[in-house]
Amino acid sequence: MRFDDLTEVYKLEKKLFSNPWPKSFFEHDLKSAQTIGFVVEQEGFVIGYSIATYEDKGLHLTNIAVDKNYQRQGIGSRLMQLVEHNAQERGCSSVYLEVRPSNTAAISMYKKLGYSALLRRAHYYIDGDDAYVMEKEL
DSSP: OOGGGHHHHHHHHHHHOSSOOOHHHHHHHHHSTTEEEEEEEETTEEEEEEEEEEETTEEEEEEEEEOGGGTTSSHHHHHHHHHHHHHHHTTOOEEEEEEOTTOHHHHHHHHHTTOEEEEEETTOSTTSOOEEEEEEEO
16 A cells, blocks of 8 residues: 555545544554555555554554455455565564454454454444454464
8 A cells, every 4th residue: 555545545445434534544554664554456446455553563454445346255355364474574473453343244254364352342433333353363
């Protein structure tokens, strides 16, 4: 992910989420040397992305999304594999993320990839929804 991808990334973010990240969050994270981001493009349009931040020996996956028209085609799994591979190259021993309990499709994908739920964070999201914290040892 590069700064010139952010217009397309943000379009997809707004399309998919009722409480999208502000564009400034993406901009802030991309300025950090501790952040890694990936995009998947189809015919010049971003159809998927992920962004994560390195924290000590762990990697925090802060955002991942795939356009609804391209879901269930392995794109999300491939983005996760890229994130995990990059984390291992940087010496991370684990990857963790937050996911809404209602996002059963994402939870299913994470479980298939070896993630397990550690705990439930009450009122994690801005709209008051809880989050499961899921983690995978690398």
